[in-house]
Amino acid sequence: MPQPIFSRRVMLLAAGTAIGASAVGWDLFAPDLSATAAGTYLRPCGSVPISSSWQGHKNRNPPSGEPGTDYAVITGTQIQAAANGVIVDRKDSTTTATGRYLALRTDDGNYIRYLHLQSSTVPLGARVTRGQVIAYSGASGFGSETGYGPHVHVSLWIGGTPLQLGFTNSVDFENYVEGGPYQPPPEDPVPLHKSTKYTWNVVIPHNSWMRIPVAPGSIWLAESSAAVKETGDLTIYLSATGVTKGFQVRVLAQSLNSSGAVVSTSAQPVLEIPATSATTAGSATFGEYSLPYFLSGPLRLYAQIRALNAGIKVHQVLVKKNYWQS
Ligand SMILES: [Zn+2]
CATH class of the missing domain: 2.70.70.10 (Glucose Permease (Domain IIA))
Known part of the structure; x- marks a missing residue:
């Protein structure tokens, strides 16, 4: 038990x-x-x-x-x-x-x-x-x-x-009894939910990483501090055209010091979204990147994209996350 x-x-x-x-x-x-x-x-x-x-x-x-x-x-x-x-x-x-x-x-x-x-x-x-x-x-x-x-x-x-x-x-x-009466663990409280969707319409540079805004003027997917931890899962949905080979998405975690300066950055695993037969015919390719996360201490997350062929244009960015702060 x-x-x-x-x-x-x-x-x-x-x-x-x-x-x-x-x-x-x-x-x-x-x-x-x-x-x-x-x-x-x-x-x-x-x-x-x-x-x-x-x-x-x-x-x-x-x-x-x-x-x-x-x-x-x-x-x-x-x-x-x-x-x-x-x-x-x-x-x-x-x-x-x-x-x-x-x-x-x-x-x-x-x-x-x-x-x-x-x-x-x-x-x-x-x-x-x-x-x-x-x-x-x-x-x-x-x-x-x-x-x-x-x-x-x-x-x-x-x-x-x-x-x-x-x-x-x-x-x-x-x-x-030893250990006290059995009680099932409490359910997690209902998570907070955040969803942002916007039209980006940007051509992605070939073979170099570029930040993906979550919303115009905003790039942070999630943040924690010494006082507030955050646990959750986030998903980034992208629609792109011009994908003949593919593109890659990753999330980076920045660790900050007490004055807010970045002291280290760690990249999360890269997801590769290949071209499909439909996209070579000119319609959109959809990419979906998901990440469960737990942030404790001064940290923040942002996403990047890299094109594997020239001429890829991302039209729409949708970010959804379910999360708990403590
Ligand atoms: Zn009985």
């Missing part, structure tokens, strides 16, 4: 003083909870998708009798103990909604159940260590090996047994 970027735990840590029992709702059940629980438990099968969350179990109609987190794994997958502790309950028949299960009383005073097992590998009363293989996953339940689709259901109670606290009063195991 990828490290969450903005996990609830990280947000709580960032909030600083908000950390504590009330921040994650433990106080109802666990006045004496050991502080080591949050962020230390091991997921049962490592980095696997979650097929149903604790909240998903709560939201069912009717809600699950034992809300937990479902980890999607094939039958026979090793299940590792979340923490050091003792096996305090074990059921080896497929009956009822739980199917086979194991219960682990962790040394920090909490209680975890692993449901729908194919088999358990540790006896009742066994002392287990965090990461030890204690069972194999299955789909058992309702008297069948296939009462469900294959998965591991993990339920967690804080500071007591399910009989003491109530089976429906489990908490979200994902809030207590």
Whole structure:
């Protein structure tokens, strides 16, 4: 499972003083909870998708009798103990909604159940260590090996047994796992978009590079500074006539010093746009050059064109870019 970027735990840590029992709702059940629980438990099968969350179990109609987190794994997958502790309950028949299960009383005073097992590998009363293989996953339940689709259901109670606290009063195991609860990475925000189109009508010099204006009087495709980074992709569309051999397009990156003077220039790969049979008949050749980019620090980009035969005239220049500034 990828490290969450903005996990609830990280947000709580960032909030600083908000950390504590009330921040994650433990106080109802666990006045004496050991502080080591949050962020230390091991997921049962490592980095696997979650097929149903604790909240998903709560939201069912009717809600699950034992809300937990479902980890999607094939039958026979090793299940590792979340923490050091003792096996305090074990059921080896497929009956009822739980199917086979194991219960682990962790040394920090909490209680975890692993449901729908194919088999358990540790006896009742066994002392287990965090990461030890204690069972194999299955789909058992309702008297069948296939009462469900294959998965591991993990339920967690804080500071007591399910009989003491109530089976429906489990908490979200994902809030207590190492690395914090899984959350998909945030989507990129909607990019900014810029598009300029104009008629250039310039004859390109044969065999020497010439700057392509983005718009009349403007050549910069993208710029960044010490304060503002820019990520994006840009595409330059050109239409030209007189192309009997071809023309080339490239983008250059200028690096500037603090007073704005150019200290270095690096050329990006050259794209060659060859003549086509249509262009030799006198109609336009279209060229398209695309570049994804990330600019950080005082930098700016501009484009150049070079004709591979004499008499090439560029009629229209269209530049489009999608970009994010940060
Ligand atoms: Zn479940």
